Amino acid sequence: MKVVEPEEWQAARKELLAREQELAAAHEAVRNARQQLPMVRVDKPYAYRGADGEVGLLDMFEGRRQLIVYHFMFDPSWDQGCKWCSYLVDNIGHLSHLHVRDTTLALVSRAPIEKILPFRERMGWTLPWYSSYGSDFNDDFRATLDKAEQGGASVFLRDGDTVFHTYSAFGESMDLVHTVDNYLDLTPLGRGDNMNWLRHHDRY
Known part of the structure; x- marks a missing residue:
C-alpha cells in the first residue's frame, strides 16, 4: 500500500465504491434467487x-x-x-x-x-x-x-x-x-491467507 494525499485517496475510494455497489446488486440477486428455490x-x-x-x-x-x-x-x-x-x-x-x-x-x-x-x-x-x-x-x-x-x-x-x-x-x-472475517475484510491486513492461527476461543 502506498501513502497518498487525501484527494487521491478519495478518488480511489470512489472507484472502489462503484465496485462495491455492483457486488451488492449481485448479492441481492442471489438472495432473491435463493428465496425462490423450490422446496x-x-x-x-x-x-x-x-x-x-x-x-x-x-x-x-x-x-x-x-x-x-x-x-x-x-x-x-x-x-x-x-x-x-x-x-x-x-x-x-x-x-x-x-x-x-x-x-x-x-x-x-x-x-x-x-x-x-x-x-x-x-x-x-x-x-x-x-x-x-x-x-x-x-x-x-x-x-x-x-x-x-x-x-x-x-x-x-x-x-x-x-x-x-x-x-x-x-x-x-x-x-x-462469518462476520469476524467480514469485519477483517474491511481492514488493510484482511483475513490473511491461512487460518493456522485459529483455536477454540478458550485456547488462545
Missing part, C-alpha cells in the same frame, strides 16, 4: 436428543415457521467440537433478532448429547444443540459424505405440522455468516 417435503421421522430429552424435527422449530440448522462437525469419536464450526458459532449474535422474524436457529451434531452439552458449557454458548447420533439426518442432508463430515447449514419451513427443506449450503457458501 422438498420432509417425511422421514428424524429423532434427536437435546438437553431435555428426545425431540423430532418439528419440535426444533420451537413453534416458529422457519428453522435454520447448522451442521456442527462433532464426530462421535471426538472429545470436542470442530474449531472451524466453533469459530462460526462464536459469530452468531443474539437469537432474539431471529426469533422476532419467526426463525429458530439450532445446532445439530452426530456426537452423543453427553459429549455435546459439556462442550457447549465450556464454550459458554446457550443456543439449542441437538444430537442426531444414530440417525440418517447428516447423510440425508449431505453434511456427511463418504463418512466424512462437513460444516454447513440446512433451512426448513413449517406449514402447520408439515416440514419442507428449502436450502442447504456448505463450504465457501457459508462465508457470508
Whole structure:
C-alpha cells in the first residue's frame, strides 16, 4: 500500500465504491434467487436428543415457521467440537433478532448429547444443540459424505405440522455468516491467507 494525499485517496475510494455497489446488486440477486428455490417435503421421522430429552424435527422449530440448522462437525469419536464450526458459532449474535422474524436457529451434531452439552458449557454458548447420533439426518442432508463430515447449514419451513427443506449450503457458501472475517475484510491486513492461527476461543 502506498501513502497518498487525501484527494487521491478519495478518488480511489470512489472507484472502489462503484465496485462495491455492483457486488451488492449481485448479492441481492442471489438472495432473491435463493428465496425462490423450490422446496422438498420432509417425511422421514428424524429423532434427536437435546438437553431435555428426545425431540423430532418439528419440535426444533420451537413453534416458529422457519428453522435454520447448522451442521456442527462433532464426530462421535471426538472429545470436542470442530474449531472451524466453533469459530462460526462464536459469530452468531443474539437469537432474539431471529426469533422476532419467526426463525429458530439450532445446532445439530452426530456426537452423543453427553459429549455435546459439556462442550457447549465450556464454550459458554446457550443456543439449542441437538444430537442426531444414530440417525440418517447428516447423510440425508449431505453434511456427511463418504463418512466424512462437513460444516454447513440446512433451512426448513413449517406449514402447520408439515416440514419442507428449502436450502442447504456448505463450504465457501457459508462465508457470508462469518462476520469476524467480514469485519477483517474491511481492514488493510484482511483475513490473511491461512487460518493456522485459529483455536477454540478458550485456547488462545
